[in-house]
Amino acid sequence: MIAVETFAGKHVALFGLGGSGMATARALVAGGAKVVAFDDNPASVDKAMGEGIAIADLRNADWSAVAALVLAPGVPLTHPKPHWTVDLARVHGVPVIGDIELFCQERRAAAPAAPFVAITGTNGKSTTTALIAHCLKVAGRDIQLGGNIGVAILSLDPLEPERHYVVECSSYQIDLSPTIDPTVGVLLNLSPDHLDRHGSMGNYAAIKARLVAGASMAVIGVDTEPCRHIAAGLESDGHHVTRISQTGPVSGGIGFDGQSLLRDMPGASKAAFDLTQIGSLRGRHNAQNAAAAVAVLTNLEVDDATIGRALASFPGLAHRMEEVGRAGPVLFVNDSKATNADAAAPALAAFHRIYWIAGGLPKEGGIAALKPFFPRIAKAYLIGEAAPAFAATLGERIPYEISGTLSVAVAHAAADAQAAGEDAAVLLSPACASFDQFRNFEVRGDAFRAAVAALPGIEGPHG
Numbered sequence: 179m180i181a182v183e184t185f186a187g188k189h190v191a192l193f194g195l196g197g198s199g200m201a202t203a204r205a206l207v208a209g210g211a212k213v214v215a216f217d218d219n220p221a222s223v224d225k226a227m228g229e230g231i232a233i234a235d236l237r238n239a240d241w242s243a244v245a246a247l248v249l250a251p252g253v254p255l256t257h258p259k260p261h262w263t264v265d266l267a268r269v270h271g272v273p274v275i276g277d278i279e280l281f282c283q284e285r286r287a288a289a290p291a292a293p294f295v296a297i298t299g300t301n302g303k304s305t306t307t308a309l310i311a312h313c314l315k316v317a318g319r320d321i322q323l324g325g326n327i328g329v330a331i332l333s334l335d336p337l338e339p340e341r342h343y344v345v346e347c348s349s350y351q352i353d354l355s356p357t358i359d360p361t362v363g364v365l366l367n368l369s370p371d372h373l374d375r376h377g378s379m380g381n382y383a384a385i386k387a388r389l390v391a392g393a394s395m396a397v398i399g400v401d402t403e404p405c406r407h408i409a410a411g412l413e414s415d416g417h418h419v420t421r422i423s424q425t426g427p428v429s430g431g432i433g434f435d436g437q438s439l440l441r442d443m444p445g446a447s448k449a450a451f452d453l454t455q456i457g458s459l460r461g462r463h464n465a466q467n468a469a470a471a472v473a474v475l476t477n478l479e480v481d482d483a484t485i486g487r488a489l490a491s492f493p494g495l496a497h498r499m500e501e502v503g504r505a506g507p508v509l510f511v512n513d514s515k516a517t518n519a520d521a522a523a524p525a526l527a528a529f530h531r532i533y534w535i536a537g538g539l540p541k542e543g544g545i546a547a548l549k550p551f552f553p554r555i556a557k558a559y560l561i562g563e564a565a566p567a568f569a570a571t572l573g574e575r576i577p578y579e580i581s582g583t584l585s586v587a588v589a590h591a592a593a594d595a596q597a598a599g600e601d602a603a604v605l606l607s608p609a610c611a612s613f614d615q616f617r618n619f620e621v622r623g624d625a626f627r628a629a630v631a632a633l634p635g636i637e638g639p640h641g
Contacts, residue, residue, distance in 0.1 A: 179205055180332045184283045186210030189243045191236050191272070193263045194250020195222035201330035202248055202277045203231050209284075214239060216263075236263050241270035249274055251326075251350035257377040276354025278347060281331045283357070289337035295474055296325075296358065298347045298389050299366025299399065301521075303327075306366060306467040307346040308495055309459075310474050313488035314342055317480045326351060342478075349376065353385050362474050363393030366466060368404040383408070394418065397473040399466055401425055420477070422469035424462040432473050434465040439472055446476050451486055457501050457509075457639065458494030461528035497623035499525050501639035503630045508595045509639065510630045513607035514623030519547045522609040526551035531602040533557055533591040535584070538610030538622070540564035545571050545609050552576050556602065557594055559587035563614045584615070584622065588629040604630075 182205045190206055192199065195217040203226065206213045216236045217223050227233050247267040254261050255274065267274050285292055297307045304327050311323040322334040325345035334343065345360075349372055352358060368383055376382040383404045390396035390408065395418045398409040413419045420443060421431035432441050439451040451472060453459050459468050468489060475485050494500055500512040511529075516522040518541040526532065526548060536545065537560045544567055558578040560568050565580045572578050581587035584606075591604045606626045616622040630636060 179208060180281065180284060180334055180336055181208035182206050182211065182280050182284050182332065183209040184280075184287050185245060188212065188245040189214070189240075190246055190248060191215075191239055191241075191244045191263070191267070192248045193217065193236060193261070194253050195219070195226045195231075196250060196252070198277055198330040198332075199250040200226065200229070200231075201333040202250075202280065204229070205277075205280070205332035206248070207231065236266065239266075241266060241272055244270070244272050247272050247274045248280065249276055249354055251276055251348060251354060254375065255350075255353050256381075257375050273356075274354065275356070276351055277330065277332050278325065278345070278351045278358060279355040281343075281345075282355060282359055285337055285343075286359070289339050289341070291339040292337050293319075293342040293362075293478060294360045295342065295344045295362045295364070295478075296347050296360035296389055296393070297345070297364040297366070297470070298349070298352060298386055299364070300369045302366045302463060302467045303346045303348075305464065305495055305498060306364065306470050307344055309467055309471045309489075309492055311344040312492050313471055313475055313480065313485065314344065314478070316488035316491060317475070317484045319478075347389055349382060349385050352389050355388070357392070358389055359392040359394075360389065361393070362395045362397060362477050363390040364397045364470050364474065365390045365405060365408065366399045366470060367402045369402060379404070387412075390419075391417070395420070395477045397422060397470055397477075399423065399470065400428070400431075401466065420473045422466060422473055424466035424469070432469040434462065434469060436462075439465065439469050441472060441476065443473070443476055447482075449482050451482075451489060453489070456490055456492065458492050458499075459489065460499060461524045463524040464499070497619060499528065500623070500627075502627045503633075503636040504639050505592065505596055505633065505635045505637070507599070507601045508592070509603045510592075510636075511603050511605045511607075512623045512626050512630075513605060514612070514619045514626060516607040516609060517541070517611050517619055519543060519545050519609045522607040523548060523551065525605055525607040526554060529603040529605060530554055531556055531600060533559065533595045533602060533604045535559045535561065535581075535587045535591055535604070535606045535626075536608050536610070537561040537564040537568055538608045538612050538616075539614040540567060540610055544568065548609065556598065557591070559591045561587050561608075561615070562610060564610050568609075584625055585629050588626060588633070592630075592633050
């Protein structure tokens with residue numbers, strides 16, 4: 179735990195007692211803050227009381243004595259309207275912050291030299307965060323991994339000057355972090371997302387830009403126009419900016435030529451890192467993630483041999499183009515995290531002969547946006563509520579069956595792919611939510627993994 183001593187002896191109001199909220203409350207109490215917390219969920223309140231956290235309805239708090247309101251990231255700060263606690267805090271001139279901001283303030287006070295790598299973007303955050311942490315670990319660094327990736331930042335090990343903190347940051351978290359100041363800040367990409375919470379694309383982009391604007395070194399993906407604009411603006415203001423791209427070489431940065439990452443960074447030797455044999459980094463979207471990692475590692479002075487070895491040994495993340503088994507030339511890939519068409523597109527783009535398992539609880543727009551990838555599909559195996567609609571979109575162009583359940587789809591896809599005797603992928607990339615048949619995408623992915631493991635002749639993904 180990182181005890182937050184910067185608020186020792188001060189009164190702190192906290193709203194939101196989920197996982198990160200509870201970790202924040204514990205860290206503040208451990209650092210000597212006088213915490214009073216609340217949540218609209220009675221079960222969360224009961225749990226906090228059971229741990230000795232002081233509970234009170236913040237409507238009745240003495241806000242004149244409160245030093246800060248710490249808000250859980252899931253609680254609305256501005257849109258569609260501020261939460262009632264935010265209104266109360268603003269009336270009384272109380273700053274509203276989150277757990278990432280508490281970490282930043284504590285780091286500046288206790289261990290300002292501790293390397294802090296913060297990663298954001300609309301897509302690819304979790305993979306990039308995990309990849310950077312993996313590579314730093316291979317390099318022998320003392321690392322802590324947390325943030326939006328699922329580990330509350332204040333639950334990490336205490337701050338030490340040589341300890342590296344690799345942190346995924348959502349827009350919600352950045353919005354609550356007015357002084358975020360990473361050693362290296364990464365902005366991967368930007369496309370419209372969470373606009374119900376931020377009001378407009380301009381607001382969303384400005385929030386994301388805060389992370390790299392506060393960084394000593396900024397790494398920015400320049401394949402989307404908002405990011406190109408942010409990179410140019412920071413550079414004109416004198417910031418250290420490294421550009422990365424998945425679409426070609428980058429002068430003064432890191433690009434991708436379809437096979438290798440090409441580094442052309444000031445102060446570093448030119449180098450190429452071949453990705454063709456790294457299954458966990460398959461596809462151009464993962465090339466961008468890897469480019470970000472190479473930029474960060476270069477800025478943190480990791481040598482090239484170690485970077486290459488670390489990239490090659492990256493296992494990937496569960497449910498994100500996860501290679502789970504092989505039967506001869508047939509590879510089985512779990513991409514259960516692809517819960518809409520846009521998320522499924524990278525996996526369909528990464529393989530040339532696909533036995534595609536798709537369907538579940540449909541999202542708006544269905545799979546029409548995936549038509550450019552249909553020629554790669556040998557056959558589709560449709561499951562869940564979306565099956566009839568997906569069948570209508572596939573029409574007569576693509577062979578398909580309505581398998582109904584995931585277990586049937588796996589068995590039939592495996593049999594057809596093995597009978598064809600060709601290099602192919604049996605790919606679960608559903609382009610749908612899971613809730614019609616599974617509790618969440620993780621349970622769906624686990625079910626796919628188990629169904630593959632039960633097939634005869636299955637080996638590890640690398641033979």
